[in-house]
């Protein structure tokens with residue numbers, strides 16, 4: 001009797017260990033997972049997807065007149081070297097970008113992609129300074145020393161596309 005109870009307990013222990021190992025492999029491996037209280041910042045919603053366009057008026061007209069979206073006026077942002085137009089999509093936005101000035105950071109992108117293309121994604125964060133500190137420690141290159149004020153009047157930073165699997169990532173203070 002005692003031997004069979006022992007076998008049952010041993011079997012249960014083995015199953016528990018297996019399921020604990022499975023659980024561990026399913027959890028995100030990042031030390032900044034939302035499940036870990038030591039994380040000082042977290043990602044929020046997708047704010048926008050940015051598309052560089054060679055002709056802002058034509059692109060605006062596509063989204064407004066052909067696709068029927070609500071679009072903003074074009075706004076010049078000289079400190080970023082871009083003109084922007086926002087397209088409202090309900091769950092997120094598109095940001096149409098066109099170069100402004102000779103030193104525009106999107107000029108070489110447009111040179112390489114003459115018909116335009118997807119340029120970056122922008123994700124909100126709850127604490128951009130904490131994000132910067134943590135990402136620097138993890139050797140992710142941040143493309144400015146300090147946050148700049150972005151298109152929505154809030155601090156933004158950009159992360160190098162070569163450190164983000166080929167995607168230029170903008171983080172915006174929510």
Ligand SMILES: C[C@@H](C(=O)O)C(=O)SCCNC(=O)CCNC(=O)[C@H](O)C(C)(C)COP(=O)(O)OP(=O)(O)OC[C@H]1O[C@@H](n2cnc3c(N)ncnc32)[C@H](O)[C@@H]1OP(=O)(O)O
Pocket residue numbers: 050077080082084095097105106108109118119120122143149150151152156158160161162166167168170
């Ligand atoms: C208003 C504001 C807002 O929303 O709030 C904005 O949107 S401002 C939006 C405009 N501002 C920004 O983009 C600021 C951050 N961007 C930058 O600092 C720059 O554009 C870089 C991302 C560092 C790229 O610089 P630059 O064009 O001088 O370098 P480059 O052409 O030699 O590119 C270096 C390598 O990165 C790749 N690369 C360049 N731009 C890329 C992009 N958008 N997505 C993915 N990869 C990209 C190139 O193909 C190249 O790879 P290979 O070496 O393999 O060929």
